[in-house]
Amino acid sequence: MSQSTPTRRTVLLSAALGAVAAPALAACGGGTPEATPTSGEVLAALDDLEDGVATVVTTAAGTPVVLTRSGDTVSALSGVCTHQGCVVRNNGVNLLCPCHSSEFGFDGGVLKGPASEPLPPVPVAVQDGNVVTA
Numbered sequence: 001m002s003q004s005t006p007t008r009r010t011v012l013l014s015a016a017l018g019a020v021a022a023p024a025l026a027a028c029g030g031g032t033p034e035a036t037p038t039s040g041e042v043l044a045a046l047d048d049l050e051d052g053v054a055t056v057v058t059t060a061a062g063t064p065v066v067l068t069r070s071g072d073t074v075s076a077l078s079g080v081c082t083h084q085g086c087v088v089r090n091n092g093v094n095l096l097c098p099c100h101s102s103e104f105g106f107d108g109g110v111l112k113g114p115a116s117e118p119l120p121p122v123p124v125a126v127q128d129g130n131v132v133t134a
């Protein structure tokens with residue numbers, strides 16, 4: 001059995017690539033956003049959400065959440081693209097991932113890849129005029 005020992009050059013190159021990759025992932029919304037926001041956190045005031053318009057908000061921990069108001073109720077989806085973790089945005093027609101152009105419906109369903117999994121729902125409730133995580 002042969003054993004491979006990393007050379008000084010290999011170690012330095014790996015460290016350099018890691019230093020480059022981490023900020024790049026963070027810049028595209030990748031990395032490790034918190035999967036589930038803390039329960040009871042206020043995400044938005046109900047009056048700040050336009051009826052029928054998907055709005056991307058961010059939790060205190062930096063997790064993007066897509067809120068869509070319908071009257072006095074609000075539905076919520078993760079705002080993290082299921083392809084490689086970039087943050088989606090409302091382009092007026094659907095939810096678009098700017099990294100590789102995946103598109104999602106306002107129900108979270110995949111309309112166009114490369115993402116193949118829908119945006120998962122986030123449990124929320126309306127309490128005292130605010131949208132809070134449930």
Ligand code: FES
Pocket residue numbers: 081082083084085086097098099100101102113114115
């Ligand atoms: S990260 Fe969204 S399409 Fe690739």
